[in-house]
Structure formats: structure tokens, C-alpha cells
Amino acid sequence: MSIVRYGWALMACAALAACASAGPAGNPVERKLTWFSYLNGDDLRVACAQDGPDRFRMVFNADYNEHVRTYDVTGDPDGGASVAARVIKAPDLARVDLADPVGAWKGDEAQTRLSPTQYAMLVIRLYESGAFQMLPERLRLPSNSFYWLVSGCRDGQWFFTAYPYPSDRFADIRFAEPLGAMDPTGVAPPRLPSPADAPRSLPPGSRQQDGGVFFEIEVSGKGLVGPHLTLGPWPFAGWFTPRNP
Numbered sequence: 001m002s003i004v005r006y007g008w009a010l011m012a013c014a015a016l017a018a019c020a021s022a023g024p025a026g027n028p029v030e031r032k033l034t035w036f037s038y039l040n041g042d043d044l045r046v047a048c049a050q051d052g053p054d055r056f057r058m059v060f061n062a063d064y065n066e067h068v069r070t071y072d073v074t075g076d077p078d079g080g081a082s083v084a085a086r087v088i089k090a091p092d093l094a095r096v097d098l099a100d101p102v103g104a105w106k107g108d109e110a111q112t113r114l115s116p117t118q119y120a121m122l123v124i125r126l127y128e129s130g131a132f133q134m135l136p137e138r139l140r141l142p143s144n145s146f147y148w149l150v151s152g153c154r155d156g157q158w159f160f161t162a163y164p165y166p167s168d169r170f171a172d173i174r175f176a177e178p179l180g181a182m183d184p185t186g187v188a189p190p191r192l193p194s195p196a197d198a199p200r201s202l203p204p205g206s207r208q209q210d211g212g213v214f215f216e217i218e219v220s221g222k223g224l225v226g227p228h229l230t231l232g233p234w235p236f237a238g239w240f241t242p243r244n245p
Helices: 003-015 028-040 042-047 116-128 176-182
Strands: 055-062 067-075 081-089 108-114 139-142 146-154 157-165 216-220
Touching (some): 042 055, 081 116, 116 176, 139 157, 157 216
Antiparallel strands (some): 055 067, 055 146, 067 081, 081 108, 139 216
């Protein structure tokens, strides 16, 4: 990344509260700058309290350059919950609107509400999936791979976990089905590659020159390991997010 681009990124980052996420971002520039903070659940972690609502965040990364799904669930006093869902896919450049040049990168957004019964079932499925248990080991997750990150606040306690594909943890997931049943976006999830074909590492450097975004995160039961400042990419420039943020 050039010094000029680096400087612009830092200034933009400062303007966005030091790249701290305040929740799911519809603006693609803000999303790029706050993505790691969003994955880390920084906003949920700060607000987690015994007298606050339960809040869950579920992110499905199906190759960052191709398909990402996010679900932010907030419990209601009546026992139900509200859900903000977003699907971010590889943009169709043929449909770019000059009046809204970054619109193709905004993703499909939708909201819905869960009844107390639906919400209770989702919580049970998260429990059965081990979401509230400490992640047993550190994991390195390349952006071109497939994985779920689940974080949030339950009964005033913070939690964070991950499910890489393929793995026994991923195979034991129980929350994907109820999520799919209530998904308000209407966008079908991508098919998983065969376990043998699933990426487990970043592509060689020669294959990263296609304008895509490549990075790798390391996670533990406490969240992302190390600094997680995102300096790109802008949706209209070939910037690469640094590895090992």
C-alpha cells in the first residue's frame, strides 16, 4: 500500500471513531474500515451488562470476495427478538448505477422479528452448537475460506467462538437451520465445497493480483488475536487488507 493511500485510510479511519464498529454497516467504505472490529464484536462487548438485552452476532464467511452473511440478533423485553440480516456478494459490475456508484457493494439488507418461541429455539440451537463455551484452541482463518464466527452477550456474559469448515465443530452446528428458516433477505446461501476442495490457506501471492481482498485472522475464545485495524480495501480500488491483522 502506498504512503498516500495509507494516509488517506488513516484519516478516514479517524473519522469513523478509530475504525470501531457500532454494528452492521450498510455503507461499504465504513464496512471495510470497521470490518475486523465488527467481527470482534467490539460494540457488543462494550455494551454487555447484566441489565442489558442479550445480543448475538453470527457471521458466515464463504470466501470474503464472494459471499458473506451477517445476522445481528437483539432480545426484546417480551421474550422475542429483532434480527438485522445482511448478505454481501461479489458485485455485479454490469449493474452499477452511476448515481450510486458504490451501491453494488452495499449488500442485501432485511429485518425481521422472532417470536418468543422462535427466539428460544435459536438460543437452544446456539447452546447445542457450543457457542457459549470457550473456544478450545486458537484458529487461523484465511479470508478465502469458509467459517462461522459467533459472538455476543448472554446473561451479561461475553462469548466468542468460531466454526471453520471443514471441521467437527462445523459439522455439529445446530443454529444454521433456524437461521435459514427465518432469514428475511430471500438470498440463498452458497453451496459448500467438498471438504477436499475447501481452502485452508491464502492463495499464493501471484494469485492475489486480481483486485480481490485477502487477509487472515487469528481467533481465540476472547476474540480476534492482536490488533484488528482494517485499512482497506475501498470498493473501487485494488487495496489489500494486511495479513495477520
